[in-house]
Amino acid sequence: MRQTLQTVADAVGVSRSTVSNAYSRPDQLSPELREKIMEAAKKLGYAGPDPMGRSLRRGRAGAIAVLLAPTVSYAFTDPYAVQFMKGLAETAERHETGVLLVPLKDDDEDALATVQSASVDGFCVYCVPGWFRAMKAAWARGLPIVNSSYQGDDDAEAMFVGIDEAAATRAVGQHLIALGHRRVAVIGTQLADGRVGPVTLEAPDGIESYVSRERLRGYRDVFAEVGVAWSDMVTINAAGNSRREGEEAAAYALDRAPRPTAVIALTDVLALGVLDALAARGLSAGHDVSVAGFDDIPEAARNQLTTVRQSATERGRVAAELLLDPPSDPASRHVVLPAELIVRASTGPAQKGNL
Amino acid sequence: MRQTLQTVADAVGVSRSTVSNAYSRPDQLSPELREKIMEAAKKLGYAGPDPMGRSLRRGRAGAIAVLLAPTVSYAFTDPYAVQFMKGLAETAERHETGVLLVPLKDDDEDALATVQSASVDGFCVYCVPGWFRAMKAAWARGLPIVNSSYQGDDDAEAMFVGIDEAAATRAVGQHLIALGHRRVAVIGTQLADGRVGPVTLEAPDGIESYVSRERLRGYRDVFAEVGVAWSDMVTINAAGNSRREGEEAAAYALDRAPRPTAVIALTDVLALGVLDALAARGLSAGHDVSVAGFDDIPEAARNQLTTVRQSATERGRVAAELLLDPPSDPASRHVVLPAELIVRASTGPAQKGNL
DNA sequence: CGGAGGTACTGTATCGATCCAGAACTGGAT
DNA sequence: ATCCAGTTCTGGATCGATACAGTACCTCCG
Numbered sequence: 001m002r003q004t005l006q007t008v009a010d011a012v013g014v015s016r017s018t019v020s021n022a023y024s025r026p027d028q029l030s031p032e033l034r035e036k037i038m039e040a041a042k043k044l045g046y047a048g049p050d051p052m053g054r055s056l057r058r059g060r061a062g063a064i065a066v067l068l069a070p071t072v073s074y075a076f077t078d079p080y081a082v083q084f085m086k087g088l089a090e091t092a093e094r095h096e097t098g099v100l101l102v103p104l105k106d107d108d109e110d111a112l113a114t115v116q117s118a119s120v121d122g123f124c125v126y127c128v129p130g131w132f133r134a135m136k137a138a139w140a141r142g143l144p145i146v147n148s149s150y151q152g153d154d155d156a157e158a159m160f161v162g163i164d165e166a167a168a169t170r171a172v173g174q175h176l177i178a179l180g181h182r183r184v185a186v187i188g189t190q191l192a193d194g195r196v197g198p199v200t201l202e203a204p205d206g207i208e209s210y211v212s213r214e215r216l217r218g219y220r221d222v223f224a225e226v227g228v229a230w231s232d233m234v235t236i237n238a239a240g241n242s243r244r245e246g247e248e249a250a251a252y253a254l255d256r257a258p259r260p261t262a263v264i265a266l267t268d269v270l271a272l273g274v275l276d277a278l279a280a281r282g283l284s285a286g287h288d289v290s291v292a293g294f295d296d297i298p299e300a301a302r303n304q305l306t307t308v309r310q311s312a313t314e315r316g317r318v319a320a321e322l323l324l325d326p327p328s329d330p331a332s333r334h335v336v337l338p339a340e341l342i343v344r345a346s347t348g349p350a351q352k353g354n355l
Numbered sequence: 356m357r358q359t360l361q362t363v364a365d366a367v368g369v370s371r372s373t374v375s376n377a378y379s380r381p382d383q384l385s386p387e388l389r390e391k392i393m394e395a396a397k398k399l400g401y402a403g404p405d406p407m408g409r410s411l412r413r414g415r416a417g418a419i420a421v422l423l424a425p426t427v428s429y430a431f432t433d434p435y436a437v438q439f440m441k442g443l444a445e446t447a448e449r450h451e452t453g454v455l456l457v458p459l460k461d462d463d464e465d466a467l468a469t470v471q472s473a474s475v476d477g478f479c480v481y482c483v484p485g486w487f488r489a490m491k492a493a494w495a496r497g498l499p500i501v502n503s504s505y506q507g508d509d510d511a512e513a514m515f516v517g518i519d520e521a522a523a524t525r526a527v528g529q530h531l532i533a534l535g536h537r538r539v540a541v542i543g544t545q546l547a548d549g550r551v552g553p554v555t556l557e558a559p560d561g562i563e564s565y566v567s568r569e570r571l572r573g574y575r576d577v578f579a580e581v582g583v584a585w586s587d588m589v590t591i592n593a594a595g596n597s598r599r600e601g602e603e604a605a606a607y608a609l610d611r612a613p614r615p616t617a618v619i620a621l622t623d624v625l626a627l628g629v630l631d632a633l634a635a636r637g638l639s640a641g642h643d644v645s646v647a648g649f650d651d652i653p654e655a656a657r658n659q660l661t662t663v664r665q666s667a668t669e670r671g672r673v674a675a676e677l678l679l680d681p682p683s684d685p686a687s688r689h690v691v692l693p694a695e696l697i698v699r700a701s702t703g704p705a706q707k708g709n710l
Numbered sequence: 711c712g713g714a715g716g717t718a719c720t721g722t723a724t725c726g727a728t729c730c731a732g733a734a735c736t737g738g739a740t
Numbered sequence: 741a742t743c744c745a746g747t748t749c750t751g752g753a754t755c756g757a758t759a760c761a762g763t764a765c766c767t768c769c770g
Contacts, residue, residue: 002497004726015750020728029748047495051474052416053726056407056755062472063418063455076431076440085431089458096468100418101454103444113451117417119406119474140402142357359756370720375758384718408756411725713769720763726755733750740743 003046011040023049055119063098064088064323065120067138069107069128078241078269079297080312081126084148087316088124095324097121107132116141122323124148125158129208144326146319149211159326161318163339165211168308169218171341172264172292175306177226180350181262181290185234185253186219187274188212188266189241196239197252203230215266215294234260238270246273247280254281254289261290261350268293268300268307275303275346290347304345310337358401366395378404410474418453419443419678420475422493424462424483433596433624434652435667436481439503442671443479450679452476462487471496477678479503480513484563501677503670504566514681516673518694520566523663524573526696527619527647530661532581535705536617536645540589540608541574542629543567543621544596551594552607558585570621570649589615593625601628602635609636609644616645616705623648623655623662630658630701641703651697659700665692 009019014037021028022037041048055061066088076082089099100120104111115123115137122144128135138145139157146159176184190209192199201207204216220230234256238249246265253263254277265271271293278285285291286304293300296309318335327333360371367374369392376383377392396403410416421443431437444454455475459466470478470492477499483490493500494512501514531539545564547554556562559571575585589611593604601620608618609632620626626648633640640646641659648655651664673690682688 002726005728006726016726017728017730017751018749021749024728033748045497047497048471049728050726051472052407052411053755054472054728055474056411056726056757057728059755061407062474065453076437082431085456089456090460093458093460093465093469096465096472098420098469098473099456101440101444101456103448105445105448110448110451114448114453116403117406117409117451118453119410119417142400142402357756360758361756371756372721372758372760373719376719379758388718404758405756408725409758411727411756412758414725711770715766715768717766718764720761722759722761724759725757729754730752731750734748736745736747738744738746740741 003041003044005049008037008041008044008046011044012037020049052119061119061121062096063100063118063120064092064122064124064320065100065102065115065118066124066126067102067104067115067128067134068126069104069132078267079299080267080269080295083297083312084126084316084319087313088320089316090313091317091320092324095320097320097324104128104132104134107134112137122146122326124319124323127209127211144323146322148315148319159322159333159335161315161322161335161337163310163315163337165214166218166221168294168310168339168341169215170222172294172306172308173219173222175341175343176262176264176290176292176347177222179262179290179347180352182223182226182228182350183232183258183260184219184223184228184262184264185236185260186216186264186266187236187238187246187249187253187270188216189238189245189270191216191235191237195237196249197236199235199237201235212266219264238273241267241269243269243273243276246270247276248273250274250277254278254283259289262292262347263289264292266294268295268297268305271305271307271346272299272303275305285346286348288351290350292347296342300342301344306344306347307342308339309342310339358396358399360404363392363396363399363401366399367392375404407474416474416476417451418455418473418475419447419477419479419675420455420457420470420473421479421481422457422459422470422483422489423481424459424487433622434654435622435624435650438652438667439481439671439674442668443675444671445668446672446675447679450675452675452679459483459487459489462489467492477501477681479674479678482564482566499678499681501674503674514677514688514690516670516677516690516692518665518670518692520569521573521576523649523665523694523696524570525577527649527661527663528574528577530696530698531617531619531645531647531702532577534617534645534702535707537578537581537583537705538587538613538615539574539578539583539617539619540591540615541571541619541621542591542593542601542604542608542625543571544593544600544625546571546590546592550592551604552591554590554592556590567621574619593628596622596624598624598628598631601625602631603628605629605632609633609638614644617647617702618644619647621649623650623652623660626660626662626701627654627658630660640701643706645702645705647702655697656699661699661702662697663694664697665694 005016005019009016022034111134115134123138125147127149207213236249236252239245274291293305293307296307300307360374364371364374377389466489470489478493480502562568591604591607594600629646648660648662651662655662
């Protein structure tokens with residue numbers, strides 16, 4: 001039989017409330033009595049107030065959920081995501097709150113049930129398609145939701161933390177344009193389903209992945225300004241967001257004629273793969289072909305990669321804070337963090353020669 | 356005002372219990388009534404049974420905690436850990452259970468409070484020193500605890516899932532011995548605190564990190580059998596479990612005379628760093644110097660690394676299953692999974708020449 | 711027609727804690 | 741002696757749900 005507050009109270013000869021106070025509001029009772037209670041609790045093997053009872057009464061679960069799709073490992077394989085989780089978890093801990101992982105592997109009944117029955121105070125959506133039924137279930141809970149990488153139909157209610165993706169890629173584009181680049185290839189993931197290699201898209205607008213779509217929009221807009229049509233930009237779909245898959249995708253850009261003077265990757269991880277592909281062909285990044293990434297993960301600096309710096313931990317921190325205490329002012333429920341173009345040696349003047 | 360079962364019950368004109376049954380035990384009421392209830396619930400904006408109330412009544416939190424030290428990112432940076440988490444999370448999901456991350460960054464009051472107030476049904480300890488106060492707090496909760504990488508004082512109660520670390524490294528050692536290796540260096544992490552580089556240890560037994568200690572023991576024992584004394588084996592402490600830090604540590608082994616004929620890393624990630632260090636010196640792995648790792652992460656195969664294969668996802672799966680439904684039989688609360696020596700090109704006959 | 715056996719639903723007790731209004735006591739000022 | 745303010749502790753109501761025993765009703769069978 002588990003011990004409860006009542007057991008301890010009876011043993012000491014005080015009321016439930018007093019034992020509760022001994023744990024949660026020590027200033028409400030005399031130090032001597034508190035000491036006596038704690039001693040009795042220890043003797044009885046009472047483990048302290050049960051979190052479930054407390055949660056029910058207080059109306060606070062003491063945890064926030066992170067919705068992850070399609071798999072848990074996706075979120076942890078990406079170094080950017082790891083940093084995000086770190087910021088989130090650390091902030092949560094400071095608020096005595098845990099982080100509940102909810103993998104939405106299949107958007108099936110199990111996933112639905114998990115979302116519906118998660119004891120949490122809010123949801124953080126990291127990379128989940130808006131049409132997931134599990135997302136609807138999350139909305140139905142009526143809890144605060146902060147959205148860090150997707151734009152769905154329900155955005156009016158959702159809080160948001162992120163950067164202006166399109167503005168960031170416009171900055172990268174301007175940099176490349178100033179260096180004379182006009183023939184470019186863009187490598188990303190989830191541009192289209194399944195297919196790996198060059199894809200033909202009427203416009204970025206149809207892309208489901210929020211991040212890919214917005215980043216591509218920035219590039220489209222800025223290159224359009226200098227007369228490079230969207231249809232002249234080669235877009236290549238990578239199988240996944242890994243260095244190796246980036247390298248594979250880069251082959252489609254580098255082995256075509258005329259070779260692009262610049263290969264733009266939508267993430268640093270992919271860009272590192274592009275660098276590998278260049279090295280394998282004896283090409284020099286920043287000289288023969290320029291390469292740009294996105295995120296500024298630690299590896300980016302070590303490889304002299306031109307990229308966009310955004311603080312993943314900061315983003316995680318803000319996400320947690322929005323969830324744990326949602327501002328009433330609608331304007332501050334939508335946080336746009338700064339992002340900064342970092343120019344390194346992987347980008348240089350466009351080579352005129354290699355048509 | 357939030358809606359409850361009662362609100363819906365009143366609206367439909369039935370009892371609370373019936374509404375509860377409509378959600379949790381549909382077979383207990385007529386389909387028509389259930390339909391009517393669901394409709395009313397939707398109209399009223401009732402989100403379904405509140406998980407906290409349910410948890411309290413059912414006595415089941417619907418989540419398991421993973422205790423992580425010293426930081427969340429540690430668990431996600433290591434590819435082996437990522438796989439472990441994946442196995443754990445997927446199994447948990449199948450049981451309609453979430454996974455709560457509890458970072459024990461500092462073993463401070465916050466961490467203690469988080470452990471004490473986590474609404475969970477059990478704890479999974481992944482890599483936490485046994486002396487952490489937070490561990491004591493976890494024990495005090497009286498919940499099932501499964502331990503996957505540490506051996507503390509409280510082991511009588513703890514469940515365990517893992518491999519026979521020492522037996523596995525003995526197998527690697529035998530393989531190296533058969534190839535003629537007698538002069539070896541071992542690279543690991545947390546062999547001693549702080550210091551990076553060669554460390555002098557009387558014996559592996561004093562090492563706090565369970566994994567490092569057990570793996571070293573295996574090597575000590577098997578080399579002792581062929582007359583190589585523990586004191587003749589160079590042990591090198593790496594700053595952390597990363598490829599780069601492995602490379603740094605490898606320098607201490609490779610740049611000494613006489614150079615070891617084999618460099619043993621206690622993890623694949625470190626071993627990859629050793630390979631980098633070899634490449635930087637123009638040495639060939641498996642020919643000039645043999646290299647062995649541990650874990651068989653995907654990168655290991657791609658780099659022809661001799662290693663020990665153990666299934667991380669399987670380990671995670673078993674951990675979750677032990678927690679969610681602890682076997683009463685003490686013997687089956689201690690699961691030892693198989694591990695297998697995988698010989699690849701990174702190990703070869705010892706070079707006699709380079710004294 | 712009476713009783714056995716189902717099905718469909720109700721009502722109360724309960725899970726373990728916290729909140730809050732108020733009681734009892736203490737000590738000091740009037 | 742009386743009143744007041746402050747501290748310490750109590751008891752009942754409450755959070756939202758589920759378990760379970762029990763009631764009402766319906767059907768089938770001898």
